[in-house]
Amino acid sequence: MSENIFEQYLSDKSVFIDREILSAAYLPNKLLHRVEHVQHIASIIAPALKGHRPSNLLFLGQTGTGKTVAARYVGQQLTDLLGKSSSGKVEFIYVNCQTIDTHYGILYELSRHFFTQEEAAQGVAPPPTGWSLDRLYQTLLERMRASGKVVIVVLDEIDKFVAKSGDDALYTLVKMNEGDGAGSGPIHAAANLGQTSVGTIASGSGAQESKVAAESAPVEKAKAQPTARISIIGISNDLKFGEMLDPRVKSRLSDEKLVFSQYEAHELYDILAQRSPLAFQPGAMPDSVLRLCAAMEAHERGDARRAIDLLRVAGEVADREREKQVSEGHLQKARKRIELDCVAEAVRTLPTQSKLVLLGVILNEEVGNERLTTGEVYNTYRELCRKIGMMVLTQRRIGDLISELDMLGILNARVRSYGRGGRTKDISSGVPMGESKRLLLADELLQPLKDFKARRQSTLD
DNA sequence: CCTCCACCGGAACGTGAGGAGT
DNA sequence: ACTCCTCACGTTCCGGTGGAGG
Numbered sequence: 279m280s281e282n283i284f285e286q287y288l289s290d291k292s293v294f295i296d297r298e299i300l301s302a303a304y305l306p307n308k309l310l311h312r313v314e315h316v317q318h319i320a321s322i323i324a325p326a327l328k329g330h331r332p333s334n335l336l337f338l339g340q341t342g343t344g345k346t347v348a349a350r351y352v353g354q355q356l357t358d359l360l361g362k363s364s365s366g367k368v369e370f371i372y373v374n375c376q377t378i379d380t381h382y383g384i385l386y387e388l389s390r391h392f393f394t395q396e397e398a399a400q401g402v403a404p405p406p407t408g409w410s411l412d413r414l415y416q417t418l419l420e421r422m423r424a425s426g427k428v429v430i431v432v433l434d435e436i437d438k439f440v441a442k443s444g445d446d447a448l449y450t451l452v453k454m455n456e457g458d459g460a461g462s463g464p465i466h467a468a469a470n471l472g473q474t475s476v477g478t479i480a481s482g483s484g485a486q487e488s489k490v491a492a493e494s495a496p497v498e499k500a501k502a503q504p505t506a507r508i509s510i511i512g513i514s515n516d517l518k519f520g521e522m523l524d525p526r527v528k529s530r531l532s533d534e535k536l537v538f539s540q541y542e543a544h545e546l547y548d549i550l551a552q553r554s555p556l557a558f559q560p561g562a563m564p565d566s567v568l569r570l571c572a573a574m575e576a577h578e579r580g581d582a583r584r585a586i587d588l589l590r591v592a593g594e595v596a597d598r599e600r601e602k603q604v605s606e607g608h609l610q611k612a613r614k615r616i617e618l619d620c621v622a623e624a625v626r627t628l629p630t631q632s633k634l635v636l637l638g639v640i641l642n643e644e645v646g647n648e649r650l651t652t653g654e655v656y657n658t659y660r661e662l663c664r665k666i667g668m669m670v671l672t673q674r675r676i677g678d679l680i681s682e683l684d685m686l687g688i689l690n691a692r693v694r695s696y697g698r699g700g701r702t703k704d705i706s707s708g709v710p711m712g713e714s715k716r717l718l719l720a721d722e723l724l725q726p727l728k729d730f731k732a733r734r735q736s737t738l739d
Numbered sequence: 740c741c742t743c744c745a746c747c748g749g750a751a752c753g754t755g756a757g758g759a760g761t
Numbered sequence: 762a763c764t765c766c767t768c769a770c771g772t773t774c775c776g777g778t779g780g781a782g783g
Contacts, residue, residue, distance in 0.1 A: 411760090671770095671771070672772060672773085674773080695778075695779035695780050697744080697782065698780080700745025701747070742781105742783080744781100745778105746778090747777080749775095751773090752772080754769105754772100755769095755770095757767090759767105760763105761763080
């Protein structure tokens with residue numbers, strides 16, 4: 279065996295030319311079916327070119343409806359243009375709040391655009407950790423002012439940020455450009471609402487630019503210092519985001535709201551057809567497969583990202599089967615695989631207690647116990663806990679865990695009444711048994727349960 | 740129509756971890 | 762180092778309930 283085991287893969291022909299085209303990072307040079315959105319956004323942001331602060335924006339819409347790509351696209355266009363005219367008076371910053379979700383983290387991220395590497399080396403620039411929030415905030419604010427730039431910050435998945443750090447944190451961001459003629463009205467009301475942490479920061483900054491937050495003597499114009507001009511574009515796939523926000527944040531953030539709706543089948547098709555020739559070898563991706571892919575996804579959620587993923591995975595399946603062309607069969611297999619991956623991921627990342635509950639259900643079904651009730655699942659769960667020395671939670675709590683698993687689609691549980699038999703949940707597993715059991719037992723803690731058998735319920739006779 | 744089972748699910752409370760300010 | 766606050770996760774308590782069987 280002198281052949282290298284990887285050689286075959288090297289020499290293998292792939293259906294792909296460039297797989298990256300089908301990744302989330304790829305930004306097409308023309309955005310299909312979002313032309314109006316993009317133009318609207320451009321018209322709102324345009325004042326930045328003249329040094330004015332644009333309104334804040336909120337993009338709402340479910341996943342894969344083009345929110346992020348639209349924002350990035352506009353940012354790209356903007357920086358392209360400024361690159362040519364070399365005026366560089368606008369700073370466009372994209373932050374994904376899924377990875378950066380703390381108050382400090384975001385301010386630090388912004389600061390990185392305003393300090394050079396030398397400054398960071400000299401210790402002048404804010405470090406990734408270590409400073410107090412207040413100091414970081416002040417330093418950044420000063421630098422922003424001095425730069426004279428209009429700063430446009432995209433906060434993708436802004437709901438994650440708010441969930442983690444609270445709307446206070448968001449408030450301080452939105453408030454960075456206070457003193458900017460427009461929208462300086464409601465500060466005083468806000469100051470009253472202000473909670474401790476924001477209170478200190480906000481009033482600190484306010485005092486410095488003599489735009490006092492304390493309700494005494496509001497000085498109307500503080501012209502002496504240049505003000506920071508920040509505009510925030512928030513992106514959320516929670517359509518109700520904003521409603522739950524503190525009113526003072528809400529009123530400032532959602533100057534303009536833009537809703538992205540789901541793509542329809544023909545739109546998805548166009549999007550796929552735009553990328554396909556760049557991503558696949560000529561002839562490797564038949565039109566019929568594109569149409570089917572678009573139709574399948576449109577039927578589910580109209581999520582362009584998923585449709586593109588699906589196409590990529592289908593290509594990978596075809597590659598593995600050494601086919602030169604992607605077929606509808608590959609597409610079906612790809613869909614199954616993606617689905618399975620989702621479930622597997624969900625099961626694997628469950629907390630141990632939930633895993634035990636799920637395992638309890640599966641073990642019961644294995645020995646043929648149908649019609650599981652909360653009580654029965656609880657009994658099995660308790661035995662499992664004892665076996666591995668886990669703390670046994672109360673039935674009340676387990677009831678909640680079962681409901682959570684139901685919401686995740688991992689279990690099916692619905693409340694049912696059996697008359698004198700009582701009112702309880704009717705529980706069954708919603709995932710393939712064998713596969714899930716294997717995943718659960720892969721957890722070290724659950725290893726000792728390998729050979730555990732649930733007791734047969736002595737139900738009806 | 741009334742009972743009564745085996746839970747459901749809301750509310751209030753306890754606890755420990757972790758972040759932020761002093 | 763210390764205090765204060767918030768949050769996630771659980772517990773205890775308890776009124777509520779759909780519907781088969783009397």
